[in-house]
Amino acid sequence: MSKMPRVGLSSDAVVDVAIELVDDVGLDALTLAAVAVRVGVAAPSLYKHIDGLGELRRLIAVRSMSELADRLTAAVLGRSHDDALRQLMLAYRTYALEHPNRYAALPQHPVSDPDLATAGTRVVDVILAVLGAYQLDGPEAIHAARSIRAAAHGFAALQTAGGFQLAEDTDASYELLIHMVIAGLLHIRGSVHLDRQERSASTGADE
Amino acid sequence: MSKMPRVGLSSDAVVDVAIELVDDVGLDALTLAAVAVRVGVAAPSLYKHIDGLGELRRLIAVRSMSELADRLTAAVLGRSHDDALRQLMLAYRTYALEHPNRYAALPQHPVSDPDLATAGTRVVDVILAVLGAYQLDGPEAIHAARSIRAAAHGFAALQTAGGFQLAEDTDASYELLIHMVIAGLLHIRGSVHLDRQERSASTGADE
DNA sequence: CGCCGATAGCTAAGATGCATAGCCTCCTGG
DNA sequence: CCAGGAGGCTATGCATCTTAGCTATCGGCG
CATH class of the missing domain: 1.10.10.60 (Homeodomain-like)
Incomplete structure (x- = not known):
């Protein structure tokens, strides 16, 4: 034995x-x-x-952030403009909804970790790549990327935490948020009003 | 003695x-x-x-959510439209930045608590009141309120967690997000209408 | 004025869980 | 074959939550 x-x-x-x-x-x-x-x-x-529970938590966060970056990367492959942005945001929320507990582990170990920072950078880089198609770069792109991340994370965090109590369809709410983000990006480029023809410049998947 | x-x-x-x-x-x-x-x-x-540590955490969350609701209420007093919305979002982030640890306590105890739900409702009600000035009510207002909350919470959560590593001014980033939200509200009716048509046309699978 | 019960404090003790120390066995490379 | 490191174990210490049971204080009522 x-x-x-x-x-x-x-x-x-x-x-x-x-x-x-x-x-x-x-x-x-x-x-x-x-x-x-x-x-x-x-x-x-x-x-x-x-190396103990703290290390384990850290590794879980890194792994999850890395998975999220993979999902986002796959979601925008072969797409651009509004189509890419919409698919990116959809993929973001989908990941959070598929693994709510894992996703909740992310914000716990925030700073001070180089590996987590690296994985986070991958997420940001995907967003910046999408923004490149909007002719955005430099500080404006950073501001826009932060806003996109904030929108996606905020919605995912609130929904997975059960923050949306009312009966209205959350998918529809999220589609609205996506449209808000897209409308806001057009605003940066100077076209204040949203024009259907502009938006349908990309493949017709969006409308 | x-x-x-x-x-x-x-x-x-x-x-x-x-x-x-x-x-x-x-x-x-x-x-x-x-x-x-x-x-x-x-x-x-x-x-x-x-009644134990769990109860204490719950009470902290309720208290914090309630404080946040107070702040938001005060911020929009005597204002309306874009002005009210901007001040509301600024007040939201300000509260989170002033008390980052307290704010981080909020998402931990999400569901299943009537008191926390009540405090959360107060936050939502302030947002809905602001949206009333935009002639928004019903389901459209709910979707918009969720988007606004998601934007504010997402930005506050990411920033307080140290998620914005780059040097760009976070105030400027947040102003952009606020503008995105306001721009998005201008087009809300068309967007939501389109969402509904899209959704009823497809089977609505999330991925 | 004094007593008496409810309230708010205490100590003791058990259950978990993290972490370290030190030992033992298995496997591999020479 | 055999030496040593790697990967397992038990034992132990410590911090924490929580319950149990005791005691002191205080306010109201006789």
Whole structure:
């Protein structure tokens, strides 16, 4: 009877299980003890792979932000202008709704982490790439990217937190927000009023 | 020598101290032990006034949401249209920046709490009142209010979490977001109408 | 004025959970 | 084959929440 089976763990595997756990039972239930049970080792053994609970939380945030960046990148591939922007914002919310607990883990470990900052930069870069098609760059692009991120994150955060109590369709609300963002971008470029012909310059998917 | 001095506590007083503590040292440091030290009693004594740590967190969230509603109400007093909307959004972010830890406590205890829902309703009502001046009501107003809340919350959350790494002025970014929201309201009826037609034409799958 | 019950404090103790220390076994490379 | 590191374990200490049960204080009522 072999007494110490060598599970064959790794830092990534521990994070995998931890994310599963978060998705299943929520952020608050993320405990080293629970993770240990799931991977089938004693709690202190986890320290051979990760440096404590704080580190684990950090790794979960980095992983999630990175996944989000991947989703956004895939969503805008082969698209541009309003079409790209709309798909980007839709993909953003979709990710949050598919993994609400994981998404809630993001804002917890904000600053001071280079890896998380790197993953965050990837998100911002996708947005900036989309804005390039609007002839936006420099400080204006930064301001616009922040606004887009704020809109997407705010909506996703509020909805996943159950912040929209009323019966109205949240999809319709989000479509309105997307249109607001697009209208705002046109405003930056100087065309204050929204013109249907301008908007249909991109492929007809949007209308 | 009187051995049990009767500090003269109350539920509200405990919450006061707890919020102070959160502001000072952060959400993670909110512990019954630390609160007990600040108010000058032993930890178990707190249970005479609040029902455990969960209840305390809940009360902090309710208090903060209520304060936020007060601020927003004050900000729009005697104003209307774009002026009111701009001041409302500015007041929203100002509150978050003044009390970042308190604000971070809000999204933690989201659902299932009637008191928090009531305070949240007050926030929404202020926004809806502002939208009334735009001749908006009914479902359209709900969609617009959600978008405004999402924009303000998203920006505040990202900024307080240190999410804006680049050097560009965040005030300018926020002014842009405000302009985007205002510009979006100008076109709301057409946008929402289009949304409905789009949605009823397709099966509405989210991805 | 004194008592008496409710209230608000206390200490003690149990349950979890994080983290460190130190040991033991398995596997691999030489 | 055998040496040593890597990956597992148990034991332990500490912080925290929470419950249980005791005691002192205070305000109202006889």
